[in-house]
Amino acid sequence: xxxxxxxxxxxxxxxxxxxxxxxxxxxxxxxxxxxxxxxxxxxxxxxxxxxxxxxxxxxxxxxxxxxxxxxxxxxxxxxxxxxxxxxxxxxxxxxxxxxxxxxxxxxxxxxxxxxxxxxxxxxxxxxxxxxxxxxxxxxxxxxxxxxxxxxxxxxxxxxxxxxxxxxxxxxxxxxxxxxxxxxxxxxxxxxxxxxxxxxxxxxxxxxxxxxxxxxxxxxxxxxxxxxxxxxxxxxxxxxxxxxxxxxxxxxxxxxxxxxxxxxxxxxxx
Numbered sequence: 001x002x003x004x005x006x007x008x009x010x011x012x013x014x015x016x017x018x019x020x021x022x023x024x025x026x027x028x029x030x031x032x033x034x035x036x037x038x039x040x041x042x043x044x045x046x047x048x049x050x051x052x053x054x055x056x057x058x059x060x061x062x063x064x065x066x067x068x069x070x071x072x073x074x075x076x077x078x079x080x081x082x083x084x085x086x087x088x089x090x091x092x093x094x095x096x097x098x099x100x101x102x103x104x105x106x107x108x109x110x111x112x113x114x115x116x117x118x119x120x121x122x123x124x125x126x127x128x129x130x131x132x133x134x135x136x137x138x139x140x141x142x143x144x145x146x147x148x149x150x151x152x153x154x155x156x157x158x159x160x161x162x163x164x165x166x167x168x169x170x171x172x173x174x175x176x177x178x179x180x181x182x183x184x185x186x187x188x189x190x191x192x193x194x195x196x197x198x199x200x201x202x203x204x205x206x207x208x209x210x211x212x213x214x215x216x217x218x219x220x221x222x223x224x225x226x227x228x229x230x231x232x233x234x235x236x237x238x239x240x241x242x243x244x245x246x247x248x249x250x251x252x253x254x255x256x257x258x259x260x261x262x263x264x265x266x267x268x269x
Contacts, residue, residue, distance in 0.1 A: 021046045022078065022127065022179065023262040024235050025249055026187045026197040028145030029092045029133040030084070040082040040266035047075050048258030073105035078125065082266070095128040100153050120155040127151030141189035150180045171213035177226065180204040183235065198236035203255060231255050
């Protein structure tokens with residue numbers, strides 16, 4: 001029985017999941033004019049492969065250490081309310097508050113823990129950042145700038161119950177995740193109503209996962225530090241003016257391990 005339980009734990013606790021990416025938007029500040037505050041609604045869907053560090057599992061039979069691994073096709077939905085304050089023609093700051101969920105692809109992760117936990121509930125996420133314009137052409141149609149943003153999301157993954165090697169198993173997970181993105185690039189005014197933007201971005205992830213459950217009558221728990229070395233990606237987007245002071249954005253983000261599409265509706269006050 002001891003051998004069966006150890007084998008079951010070994011199959012289950014190979015890794016855990018992590019996630020990231022937020023909407024970027026134009027990497028330049030918004031012109032002040034007579035408006036000083038912008039409110040927006042944002043949505044981002046992403047799918048990505050991410051790295052998980054080695055996992056330490058505590059059991060009544062002793063501690064087990066499992067190697068790092070890759071988690072495949074983590075799907076996420078993020079919905080934000082974004083409030084931005086225009087400090088001047090060259091600086092913006094913004095805050096975000098919203099909800100997010102995560103769902104690892106069970107078929108692509110049957111050899112690691114991501115295939116053996118449930119999907120997460122929608123959890124609260126929040127963050128913020130700033131944008132600055134570094135260069136603007138004389139006609140104001142071409143701008144270059146920088147964007148820095150971060151977000152934090154705690155997520156609870158539903159308990160999942162099943163059988164492995166004849167053992168009854170139940171597992172749940174709690175994940176805390178901090179994400180940072182740094183972007184740079186231009187924004188080009190194509191017409192009076194349409195502009196495009198894009199450029200490269202760097203992407204950093206730090207987090208921690210706590211896994212708890214039972215294998216037969218034994219209580220088990222594990223923890224893993226989650227991190228991703230800086231990763232270079234690219235983004236491109238389009239902004240269209242729908243009405244006076246109201247704009248719509250659509251953008252696409254891509255890295256070696258992830259892709260995302262985002263939508264924004266913003267209004268100046």
